[in-house]
Amino acid sequence: MVLPYLIYVRTCPACGDGLCRVRVCTHQNKLAGCVVCDECESVWTDPAMSEKFTEGVDSYTASCPDCGRSLWEDTSHWADIQEVCLLGWYDKVKVART
Amino acid sequence: MTRRSPQNPEMIAGALKLLPARWAIAILVAAIAYVVLQPKLNQWFGWNLPSAAAMLGQEAPAAKSKQPPITKPDTAANTKLDTASSNKTAPPKPSNPKPAPQKPTLANGTDATSSKTSSGSKTSSNDSEDLKFRFLKPLGRDRYESPAGLIYTPGSEEGHRLKHIERHVSDQPNRPGSHGVFDGDMESFLTAIDDGYKRARGHAKGTKQREEEGMTVFEAPFDKPIGYLGGSEGARKGKPKLKRLRIVVRDKNLITAFPIQ
Numbered sequence: 001m002v003l004p005y006l007i008y009v010r011t012c013p014a015c016g017d018g019l020c021r022v023r024v025c026t027h028q029n030k031l032a033g034c035v036v037c038d039e040c041e042s043v044w045t046d047p048a049m050s051e052k053f054t055e056g057v058d059s060y061t062a063s064c065p066d067c068g069r070s071l072w073e074d075t076s077h078w079a080d081i082q083e084v085c086l087l088g089w090y091d092k093v094k095v096a097r098t
Numbered sequence: 099m100t101r102r103s104p105q106n107p108e109m110i111a112g113a114l115k116l117l118p119a120r121w122a123i124a125i126l127v128a129a130i131a132y133v134v135l136q137p138k139l140n141q142w143f144g145w146n147l148p149s150a151a152a153m154l155g156q157e158a159p160a161a162k163s164k165q166p167p168i169t170k171p172d173t174a175a176n177t178k179l180d181t182a183s184s185n186k187t188a189p190p191k192p193s194n195p196k197p198a199p200q201k202p203t204l205a206n207g208t209d210a211t212s213s214k215t216s217s218g219s220k221t222s223s224n225d226s227e228d229l230k231f232r233f234l235k236p237l238g239r240d241r242y243e244s245p246a247g248l249i250y251t252p253g254s255e256e257g258h259r260l261k262h263i264e265r266h267v268s269d270q271p272n273r274p275g276s277h278g279v280f281d282g283d284m285e286s287f288l289t290a291i292d293d294g295y296k297r298a299r300g301h302a303k304g305t306k307q308r309e310e311e312g313m314t315v316f317e318a319p320f321d322k323p324i325g326y327l328g329g330s331e332g333a334r335k336g337k338p339k340l341k342r343l344r345i346v347v348r349d350k351n352l353i354t355a356f357p358i359q
Contacts, residue, residue: 014310014315016358017278017354017356040354054311054312059349060251060253061253094274096330098272098273
């Protein structure tokens with residue numbers, strides 16, 4: 001589903017061009033959130049972006065810090081506003097209309 | 099063709115008798131050297147020298163027996179490839195077996211955007227299918243290798259790295275922040291990436307390289323602008339021209355690449 005807005009934390013400090021966006025994984029009906037650069041696919045565990053997550057299914061795929069599955073599988077998607085609120089991250093993100 | 103008739107060895111022998119012995123020996127040595135070196139020269143340099151047998155009319159010319167310049171794997175995507183390429187690419191010349199990606203004008207980065215306005219439109223999915231096989235060597239399982247050794251694999255939100263970097267051949271004016279846009283088509287973009295990667299790996303002048311927790315970020319300058327700054331920030335700044343390329347890789351796997359300031 002394409003959202004009419006884009007939720008992001010900041011420009012990626014690793015690659016400098018991507019947007020660090022909130023992605024959620026719903027594997028086993030559990031909502032897990034993380035921050036992913038939509039350009040270089042660096043993953044951080046939360047919007048503070050102090051801890052980078054580099055493990056997972058393999059080193060070439062952005063993976064969920066919670067379950068380790070690929071963040072590009074059907075069980076993951078970019079978070080909508082509700083999900084960002086559920087994660088308690090709403091005050092840490094920016095919302096831009098697309 | 100003004101090739102000497104092979105059916106007339108007596109004529110050749112007669113001609114040799116007329117030559118001084120020293121010349122006859124020199125010609126003989128040269129002929130033997132050619133017979134020995136011809137297959138190796140073809141192999142090393144990609145030349146298409148005819149074999150001695152072919153010159154004597156006993157074998158088809160090498161161009162017909164050697165592998166074609168474009169390798170096409172047996173995949174379903176081939177159907178798309180054939181239809182797309184039939185409209186765009188000229189048939190390969192038998193006298194020049196070198197594959198299309200070896201474009202000297204693009205390889206040095208000085209004219210990396212030469213083909214940008216040839217069609218006036220951006221790359222379609224059919225074009226990228228076509229491109230994969232013309233520029234990249236298939237490694238199986240939808241993995242491809244560029245001439246410089248970069249690997250393009252399935253992955254990313256778009257499903258494949260090629261699709262991912264394709265985002266950078268067009269602007270996204272509503273995207274927050276900056277968005278480096280390559281001013282050309284996918285083929286010239288891939289060529290520029292390869293060129294920049296090779297130079298940055300070789301620590302050429304003006305290039306940069308840094309490690310970022312599991313990935314390597316290369317930067318390479320170009321003589322001419324290769325793109326412009328897009329996104330909302332680019333629009334605000336009047337889309338300034340960009341002359342550097344940033345390439346992000348994990349091992350040899352390309353993650354992304356885009357022009358930067």
